[in-house]
Amino acid sequence: MSTTSSDSIRVSFSLRLEGVKTGDKTPSMTAYAFDVTGKFVSAQVVDSNKVSLTLPSYFANQTVRFFFGPPLADKATPSIAELTRKNAYELRQRVVTSGDAIELPIYDSVWRLWLFCPCTVTGQLVTSVALPNGTTKQLPVCNTRVNICEVWALPIIIWRLPEPILLQLRDEFVNIVTQPFPLPTPPSPEGLAANPALALQRSPSVAAAIPMLRPPGSMIDAPAAMPQRATAALPAVTDPQTANDVRALAASANVSDIRNKLIALSPILLPYFCWWEWIEPWLVVDCFDTVTTDSNGNFSATIWYPCDGPTPNLYFSAEQLQGSNWVSIYQPYVRCGTYWNYSCGSNVVLNVTDPAAIPCAPPVTVNPPSGTGSWVLVTAVGGSYVWGTARSGTVPAGWVQPSGLTAYGSIVNAPFGGYLGFRSGASIDIPNSGAMYYRWSYRLLGTTPWFYMTDPVVRHYVKETPPALPTFPVEIMGPLTVNGQQALYMFTPLNPPPPSVSDPAGTITYWPNDDLFADIYSGYLDTTSLPGGVAAAAGVYQIMLEVFDQNANPVAPGSGTFTFILAESVAADGTITARAADPAEMDGDGYVFNIHVDNNPCMAATDPPAITGGGTADSCGFLTYTSTSQPITIAFQAKHPNEFATFSLEMVRGVTDVSGADVPGGTEVSALTAGAYVGDGVGDFTNTFTVGALLDTCVNGGFAESLHVAAKATTGWGDSITAYDASALEAFALALAT
Numbered sequence: 001m002s003t004t005s006s007d008s009i010r011v012s013f014s015l016r017l018e019g020v021k022t023g024d025k026t027p028s029m030t031a032y033a034f035d036v037t038g039k040f041v042s043a044q045v046v047d048s049n050k051v052s053l054t055l056p057s058y059f060a061n062q063t064v065r066f067f068f069g070p071p072l073a074d075k076a077t078p079s080i081a082e083l084t085r086k087n088a089y090e091l092r093q094r095v096v097t098s099g100d101a102i103e104l105p106i107y108d109s110v111w112r113l114w115l116f117c118p119c120t121v122t123g124q125l126v127t128s129v130a131l132p133n134g135t136t137k138q139l140p141v142c143n144t145r146v147n148i149c150e151v152w153a154l155p156i157i158i159w160r161l162p163e164p165i166l167l168q169l170r171d172e173f174v175n176i177v178t179q180p181f182p183l184p185t186p187p188s189p190e191g192l193a194a195n196p197a198l199a200l201q202r203s204p205s206v207a208a209a210i211p212m213l214r215p216p217g218s219m220i221d222a223p224a225a226m227p228q229r230a231t232a233a234l235p236a237v238t239d240p241q242t243a244n245d246v247r248a249l250a251a252s253a254n255v256s257d258i259r260n261k262l263i264a265l266s267p268i269l270l271p272y273f274c275w276w277e278w279i280e281p282w283l284v285v286d287c288f289d290t291v292t293t294d295s296n297g298n299f300s301a302t303i304w305y306p307c308d309g310p311t312p313n314l315y316f317s318a319e320q321l322q323g324s325n326w327v328s329i330y331q332p333y334v335r336c337g338t339y340w341n342y343s344c345g346s347n348v349v350l351n352v353t354d355p356a357a358i359p360c361a362p363p364v365t366v367n368p369p370s371g372t373g374s375w376v377l378v379t380a381v382g383g384s385y386v387w388g389t390a391r392s393g394t395v396p397a398g399w400v401q402p403s404g405l406t407a408y409g410s411i412v413n414a415p416f417g418g419y420l421g422f423r424s425g426a427s428i429d430i431p432n433s434g435a436m437y438y439r440w441s442y443r444l445l446g447t448t449p450w451f452y453m454t455d456p457v458v459r460h461y462v463k464e465t466p467p468a469l470p471t472f473p474v475e476i477m478g479p480l481t482v483n484g485q486q487a488l489y490m491f492t493p494l495n496p497p498p499p500s501v502s503d504p505a506g507t508i509t510y511w512p513n514d515d516l517f518a519d520i521y522s523g524y525l526d527t528t529s530l531p532g533g534v535a536a537a538a539g540v541y542q543i544m545l546e547v548f549d550q551n552a553n554p555v556a557p558g559s560g561t562f563t564f565i566l567a568e569s570v571a572a573d574g575t576i577t578a579r580a581a582d583p584a585e586m587d588g589d590g591y592v593f594n595i596h597v598d599n600n601p602c603m604a605a606t607d608p609p610a611i612t613g614g615g616t617a618d619s620c621g622f623l624t625y626t627s628t629s630q631p632i633t634i635a636f637q638a639k640h641p642n643e644f645a646t647f648s649l650e651m652v653r654g655v656t657d658v659s660g661a662d663v664p665g666g667t668e669v670s671a672l673t674a675g676a677y678v679g680d681g682v683g684d685f686t687n688t689f690t691v692g693a694l695l696d697t698c699v700n701g702g703f704a705e706s707l708h709v710a711a712k713a714t715t716g717w718g719d720s721i722t723a724y725d726a727s728a729l730e731a732f733a734l735a736l737a738t
Helices: 080-085 108-114 154-160 163-177 204-209 240-251 255-264 266-275 277-282 533-537 691-695
Strands: 002-005 008-017 030-034 040-045 050-056 063-069 089-094 102-106 116-130 136-140 145-151 285-292 298-306 313-322 325-330 347-352 375-381 406-408 411-414 419-426 437-444 457-460 462-464 474-478 480-482 485-490 508-510 523-526 539-548 563-570 576-580 590-597 603-606 622-625 631-639 645-653 663-668 677-679 684-690 701-711 726-736
Touching: 008 063, 030 050, 040 050, 063 080, 080 285, 089 102, 108 298, 116 145, 116 313, 145 298, 154 255, 154 266, 163 240, 163 255, 163 266, 163 277, 240 255, 255 266, 285 298, 313 347, 325 347, 375 539, 375 576, 375 590, 419 539, 437 523, 603 701, 631 645, 631 691, 631 701, 631 726, 645 691, 684 691, 691 701, 691 726
Parallel strands: 008 102, 116 347, 375 563, 603 726, 622 726
Antiparallel strands: 002 008, 008 050, 030 040, 030 063, 063 089, 116 136, 116 298, 145 285, 145 313, 313 325, 375 419, 406 411, 419 523, 437 485, 437 539, 457 474, 462 508, 474 485, 480 485, 539 590, 563 576, 603 631, 631 684, 645 663, 645 701, 677 684, 701 726
C-alpha cells in the first residue's frame, strides 16, 4: 500500500481466487472499505484481480474493515449488513503509508457464492369477500404494491445472535422437541396475515426493533390468543442421531459449539420460529424490489442468488393506494410469513385478511335478454341485487325484495341503513349522444317530490409512465349541471383521459377493473340524513334511475334508444343473466324499485329479578329465599321501534351456563315465545322460574344475565350495522335466608 498525496492514502490488493478450474466462470468483484465503526468510506471495482482503494489520510495507522464481494449496483451506500448477506469476505487491516499490494487469497468456498443465478418470483395477491347470500368468493387485489424482501439465512442469523438470545433459543428448542405430547402444526407460509386466529400481540420490543415492517394500524396490531397445542405434530425427533444431537446441544456450555449445533439442527428448528414471538427482532430483512399486481392480482420479478448457495428466503408485504395514501394491507410477522428456501418459479399466493383491503374483479359478464341492443343495468344496493317490484317467485337470500327488505345469513326481513352505494352498468356503446348521463333520485313512498342523490362519484384510472410505478388519477363523473338539469352523472366512457402533452413518451392510461378503489358505485345515499330525523325517516323509499342524452334531455327507454334490464339470476362466477324491466316498474322515463330504510337504534334493558314473597334484590344485589320452590321472575326488554332486530340472552351461575334461562341468538324481538320466556310481540319478555331451577345443586349462587339486541339494518353487504345494537347486563345473587 502506498501514499499518493498528503491528504489521501491508496491501499492496493492483489486477489488470488483459489480452486479455479478450466472452464470455471469467475465472479465480478468489488472492494469496499469501512471504518471500525461501520461507516462506509469508499468502493472500487476489482479489475483483473487487482484493485486500489483511496482513503483519507487520517486513516494512516488505523484499522480499516475491507470487504470483497459481488457488486451492489442497486445500493447508493453499501452497508456491512448487505455485504454480509451477500457472503462478502472481510479483512481487517491496519493501514500503513507505504508497501506493496496486499496479496489476498479468496478460497473457492467463498468466491463461488459470488456467482449469481436468476430466480423468477411469481405470486398472486388475493382476498376473500363474504357475499350477502352467505357464501364467500376469492377475489384478486390488483394495482397494489408488493414489496419483495429477503430474510437473512438462518446460519447468519444464529451467528449474529447475542449470547442471552442464543441460549434462550437453545433452551426453548430443546424444551419443545423433548416434550412428550404432540405439538401443533406451524402456520402456513402466509403466516398471521393468512390466519388471524394465530396472531400474537406485537410487543414494544418488536415494534422498536423493526419499525419499517410494522406501520401503525396494520392488521397485526390486533391482540389475540396464542394458539393451543393440537394433535398434529411438528417435525418429530425420532432419528437416533438427531436425538443424540439434541441431547448434546442441551449439555453444551460452549457458545460457539451451541451456534454450530443449532445451525446443524436448523431443518428441525426452523418450523418452530412462528411460535416464538421473542425471535422476531432478530430476523433481518432486506427489501430489494417493489412490483405492482396486475388486473388478476398477479406479480412477478427476477431476483439473483448465489448459484452455489441455497435459494433465498423471501418475505412479502403489500400496500394499496386508498384515496391519497398507501395503506398497508398485508404484513405478516417475519417469523411466520417467510418463505424459507423459496422454490424459484413456484407461485406464491398471498391471502390478505385485512378488512381494509379493496379487492378487484374482472368486469361482470352480463347476458342481456335476446334481441336487446343498448342497455342500462339496474344492478344492486351494495352487494344485494335488485329483484324488482313486478316479478313473482321466491326472492333469493341477499337480494332486494319488492317490499324493499332483504335477507342475509339467518336474518330475514332486514331493512337498509347507513351509507348506501347504488350500482348500475351499461352496454359498451354507452355513453353515446343519445345516452350520455344518468341520475339517481329517491322519495318516501306515498309522497310526490323526488330528491336527487348528489354525492360525488369518481373513477380511478391507471397511468403508467415506465419505469416508475403507476399512479392512479381520478376522473370526476358528477354531480354535474347540464343545460339546467341538476345532479347528472356521466356514464363511464370507454377510455379514460389520455396522457397529457407533458407526460414522457411511452405513458399510457387505462381503466382498471371496476372493483379497484371501490369504484363500483354510480350513486350514494346517506340514509341517516334523510328529512325528518332517524325515527320519522324510517319507511319504504322509491329509488329511481333515469337516462339523459348529450343535451341533458330525458331519454325514454325503447327499441331506438336503450333498455332497462335487471338481474334475473347470478351464476357462481358472477355472470348475470338479465331480464327486461317491466312497464309496471317504470315512473315516466325512469326505472323505480323500493328499499326499506330504518336507522333506529335498538333498546336493551333488564328488570331486577323478583322472588314471590321475598321482594327484589337489595342494594348489594342479594335475593334471599326460604325454599327452592319459591317462584323467581326474570324479565327483560329487547326492543326496536319497528321490530327490525333480533336478540340473545345468556345467564350464567358462577362460570356455569344456566341453559334453561338462555335465549339463542337470532330470536326475533317480536316473538311471542323465546326459550322459556313469553313475549308480548313488541319486545317485553318474562318468565317465572323456581329458585331451585336456577341454583341447581348450589345453596347460594351468583348470577349474571347478559342481553344483546342486534339491529337487522344492513348496507347490503350481508352483515348488520352493529352501531345500532344495544346490550344490558344484570347481576344478582341468591342466598338462603338464615
